[in-house]
Amino acid sequence: MMNRNYVNLNTNPCKMCMPIGGCLALKGIEQTMVMMHGSQGCSTYMRRHISTHYNEPVDIASSALNEKETVYGGEKNLKKGLANVIKMYEPKVIGVLTTCLAETIGEDIRAISESFKTENNVSDLDIVTIATPGYGASQYEGYFAALKALVTYFAKDANPSSHINVITTLMTPADQRLLKEMLSDFGLSFVLLPDISETLDAPYETQYHKIPKDGTKREDIAKMGGAIATIEIGQLVYDEISPGYALYATHGVPMHRLPMPIGITQTDALLDLLSKLSGNAIPEKYVKQRGRMLDAMVDSHKYNGEGRAAIFGDPEIVLATTALCAENGIKPEIIATGTQSKTFKQFVETLSFSGKESAAILDDTDFDTIQKLVRERGVNLLIGNSDGKFVMEKEGVPLVRIGFPIHDQVGAQRKCYIGYEGSLRFLDDLTNTILDHKHMHYRRNVINTYFKPTEAVEKGAIDYDA
Ligand code: SF4
Structure with a gap:
């Protein structure tokens, strides 16, 4: 008898795909542009979701793979895309994310990006590559995988400093603004990763910025290796995708993992920890x-x-x-x-x-x-x-x-x-x-509880709610 492997089929899955999570994380990094290595539809879908949610202009570049590149490889397209992004946006960082297609054909985005940098002599540009196959996991893993890639790329063995690292699961910009206020109220200096508090909810300005202002600075990510502690807000983050764990494993930064501070108990947990780390009483x-x-x-x-x-x-x-x-x-x-x-x-x-x-x-x-x-x-x-x-x-x-x-x-x-x-x-x-x-x-x-519906009611001739 044939041995069948059954797959759990979903109709209207209650999730989004992995690269969109990566995009959201990268949108909180200063002067960063996102390059999606895949077909144009992927970046269009993600731009549409992010821009209608945040009501901000959202640019995501695409290497626009087509049938030919699917067969022969997309190196040429990715390099051309990177060159265009540099010319148009002049970013300090480019985050390159893969998609279903790029992963299926086995594109080596790190090797392509390194060869692009050598060929074009762009040593001051940082290109961070992140594997995010759309079918591999959800937006949740994509978001944390991107943050882990950023700390792995930038964080250095810095001299011990008195600041703390705060790494958050996906929150709203307003949530992040309040979180920053809380950290300041305890007198803590901190690096927040990512910081979408302004990039995805910017005040109105007459001047258009191709890449929104603010976000976590790459110099600040570099010093995360010397923090006294990391708070990682995300209970389900596992070590393989955890930026906090990467900072602990590589630089010895102690990590505290907390749930999102919603509700009394979970907000208490955050404030108690901030009090302990700062040595200050809860304001x-x-x-x-x-x-x-x-x-x-x-x-x-x-x-x-x-x-x-x-x-x-x-x-x-x-x-x-x-x-x-x-x-x-x-x-x-x-x-x-x-x-x-x-x-x-x-x-x-x-x-x-x-x-x-x-x-x-x-x-x-x-x-x-x-x-x-x-x-x-x-x-x-x-x-x-x-x-x-x-x-x-x-x-x-x-x-x-x-x-x-x-x-x-x-x-x-x-x-x-x-x-x-x-x-x-x-x-x-x-x-x-x-x-x-x-x-x-x-x-x-009331009628359903106390009265047997009449024929007229059952046929919809009487409107209860009128
Ligand atoms: S699921 Fe795959 S093909 Fe669809 S948008 Fe995501 S990465 Fe692109």
């Missing part, structure tokens, strides 16, 4: 903010108890949001990510919430599965990125947006979810959405 302003959040939790818990949520998207955001729901009595019915992860379920298991035994905890999943479970389990709140809007539309369940991409609403780049204040605003959004949904369906629910 009074955060003590007050924490108190306000506790007060709000007391106010809204009676409503949140009616929430049955489906949480989906980037695994780090899903874990942090699940923790916030668990703290506030919103029952996570479906906890789902498209990223394949051996440890995702284990981290969910560490959280405490009633009904955890029956919650659907899914990695490597898709929106078809999520939609089916939403219907089966009577979910009344969706929490995730815009890709869940079809579940919202088909099942009539409201969607509170968090994560990437969000391109059916404005303002994704300005929303802050972290810290006590960000968590509180996010929690208020969740509570108010539960209340709105309840009020919208109140009559229908």
Whole structure:
């Protein structure tokens, strides 16, 4: 009998491909341009997603591989593309990412880039190459793989310094601005990697910058090897793609790995660590903010108890949001990510919430599965990125947006979810959405509970909600 290997097929996967994560990381590095080694469609798709999410102009170059290069190799195209990028943008750094096609035909982007530098005598330009096959993993691994490539390329054995490294999972620019404020409030000097706080949410200016200003400087990445500690915000990051681990293994920088600081417990963990590393007490302003959040939790818990949520998207955001729901009595019915992860379920298991035994905890999943479970389990709140809007539309369940991409609403780049204040605003959004949904369906629910529907109602001749 034939031995068949079955593949887990996904329909509308709950993830994006690996190079788009690499792009997002590189967009937080100063004077950096991204070159996608692959077909033009890949960079167009990524530009479209990034620019509609952040509402900023987003340039991504492409080596524009075609049928001929697929057969004979794309070296010529990549070199021509690099030359054009230098002429048009004059970057200090070019991040070269592979795609499905380039990986399938086995392109050696590092060798091609090095030979390009020698041939063109561009010694002051840094070309960082990152293998990101679209089919290899999700945006999550692509993002961290790019950050690891950057520290591996730039970080040096620097003299011990008093600064700390802060490496973040994908957050919003507003989240990063708040994080920087927190670090400064503790009197810490720091290197933030990447820093999209200005590059992907820039103030209006009459002068157009081909490459946005700001981002992490390459000199600052170079000194990450001499930091007193690294904080890596990302619970699921494993050593092979971890920039924090690379700094520890190569330069001996101690690493602390934390979850996204969403909710009381997870924000406490960050502030406690900042207090320990700085030797300073937690500033009074955060003590007050924490108190306000506790007060709000007391106010809204009676409503949140009616929430049955489906949480989906980037695994780090899903874990942090699940923790916030668990703290506030919103029952996570479906906890789902498209990223394949051996440890995702284990981290969910560490959280405490009633009904955890029956919650659907899914990695490597898709929106078809999520939609089916939403219907089966009577979910009344969706929490995730815009890709869940079809579940919202088909099942009539409201969607509170968090994560990437969000391109059916404005303002994704300005929303802050972290810290006590960000968590509180996010929690208020969740509570108010539960209340709105309840009020919208109140009559229908009462009639369904207490009366047998008449024939006219069943045929849709009577509108309950009028
Ligand atoms: S999945 Fe592959 S082909 Fe599709 S956009 Fe990503 S890299 Fe390109």
